[in-house]
Amino acid sequence: MSSRYQREREVALEAVRTACLACRNVRSAVDPAKLDKSDRSPVTIADFASQAIVCRAIRRSFPDDPIIAEEDAAALQKAEMAEFRGRIAAEVTAVGIEADAAQVCEWIDEGHATEFSPRFWTLDPIDGTKGFLRGGQYAVALALIVEGEIVLGLLGCPNLVFDPDRADGPVGAISVAERGAGISVMAIDSDETADVRVSSTSETSQLRLCESVESGHSSHGHSAQIAEELGISSDPVRLDSQAKYATVARGEADLYLRLPTRPGYVERIWDHAGGVLVVEEAGGTVTDVDGKPLDFTKGAGLSANRGVVASNGTAHEAVLAAVRKAGV
Ligand SMILES: Nc1ncnc2c1ncn2[C@@H]1O[C@H](COP(=O)(O)O)[C@@H](O)[C@H]1OP(=O)(O)O
Numbered sequence: 001m002s003s004r005y006q007r008e009r010e011v012a013l014e015a016v017r018t019a020c021l022a023c024r025n026v027r028s029a030v031d032p033a034k035l036d037k038s039d040r041s042p043v044t045i046a047d048f049a050s051q052a053i054v055c056r057a058i059r060r061s062f063p064d065d066p067i068i069a070e071e072d073a074a075a076l077q078k079a080e081m082a083e084f085r086g087r088i089a090a091e092v093t094a095v096g097i098e099a100d101a102a103q104v105c106e107w108i109d110e111g112h113a114t115e116f117s118p119r120f121w122t123l124d125p126i127d128g129t130k131g132f133l134r135g136g137q138y139a140v141a142l143a144l145i146v147e148g149e150i151v152l153g154l155l156g157c158p159n160l161v162f163d164p165d166r167a168d169g170p171v172g173a174i175s176v177a178e179r180g181a182g183i184s185v186m187a188i189d190s191d192e193t194a195d196v197r198v199s200s201t202s203e204t205s206q207l208r209l210c211e212s213v214e215s216g217h218s219s220h221g222h223s224a225q226i227a228e229e230l231g232i233s234s235d236p237v238r239l240d241s242q243a244k245y246a247t248v249a250r251g252e253a254d255l256y257l258r259l260p261t262r263p264g265y266v267e268r269i270w271d272h273a274g275g276v277l278v279v280e281e282a283g284g285t286v287t288d289v290d291g292k293p294l295d296f297t298k299g300a301g302l303s304a305n306r307g308v309v310a311s312n313g314t315a316h317e318a319v320l321a322a323v324r325k326a327g328v
């Protein structure tokens with residue numbers, strides 16, 4: 001695969017892999033029973049550690065690139081957060097990056113950009129917080145956007161089986177896509193690599209649909225209507241995070257619907273940029289519910305778009321027609 005962004009890819013892959021390891025450490029170190037009762041602090045530690053790791057890596061290699069990331073360190077600066085800051089620093093140190101609390105806060109705040117620029121990165125340090133808490137799917141999602149076009153997209157999915165045909169095989173998959181250069185999926189814990197491609201399903205009744213677990217993030221009512229319109233009788237697969245894009249990219253699902261639950265909700269770029277390129281480079285198509293391409297020139301929000309439809313490409317027009325019919 002010829003690569004125009006070889007160095008960016010290497011830096012991004014190493015950073016996402018390390019962030020995935022930190023997320024896993026936090027997840028396995030905490031008693032899940034305690035997580036239910038707590039104030040989200042364990043997940044917050046992983047969010048912050050992941051953002052610190054990835055922002056540090058980008059800043060060291062590409063000092064001039066702005067980063068639009070989900071978290072910031074403002075809430076960490078309070079005196080009563082001292083222990084918490086220390087725990088984040090300990091998690092970053094545990095994956096081989098020695099850091100104190102102040103340093104970690106500085107790295108987190110490298111992700112403070114909000115405005116569009118000709119070249120920038122966007123990061124969701126943990127996409128799918130609820131999946132992370134449930135022990136389900138979550139993703140470290142990173143993308144590089146140049147002149148409004150996603151040129152690199154990475155999804156680190158620590159809980160996704162590497163090979164869908166080996167359910168008891170290795171767990172943990174990082175999808176790495178570069179525009180025009182294709183997509184590879186790498187195991188988190190080994191050198192194993194796989195080429196993937198979207199499905200070729202064109203018969204709409206056979207489409208395997210995936211959507212959010214949370215009905216507050218995507219209208220399950222509308223997706224049931226769309227499925228009926230397409231003649232789909234199988235139940236949708238529900239999973240958290242951009243792992244949905246990864247499953248469409250490797251042909252495990254044919255369609256991901258993200259349908260607005262209320263007028264005016266603006267999707268965040270870090271919730272989609274990585275996943276969009278992963279699906280496109282695997283041969284699929286991504287638009288909003290009106291069939292328009294997602295517009296990454298508006299800053300942190302996808303304010304020119306409504307919802308998302310990601311498909312294997314073959315079925316895209318038929319799906320958009322059903323979306324229109326459902327009155328989304
Ligand atoms: N009303 C909404 N519509 C769409 N996405 C939402 C909505 N509210 C929150 N989200 C975002 O959906 C993402 C998770 O989506 P999924 O259901 O696919 O796992 C999170 O980043 C979450 O943002 P937040 O970071 O504010 O929680």
Ligand SMILES: [Mg+2]
Pocket residue numbers: 124126127128270271
């Ligand atoms: Mg998110």
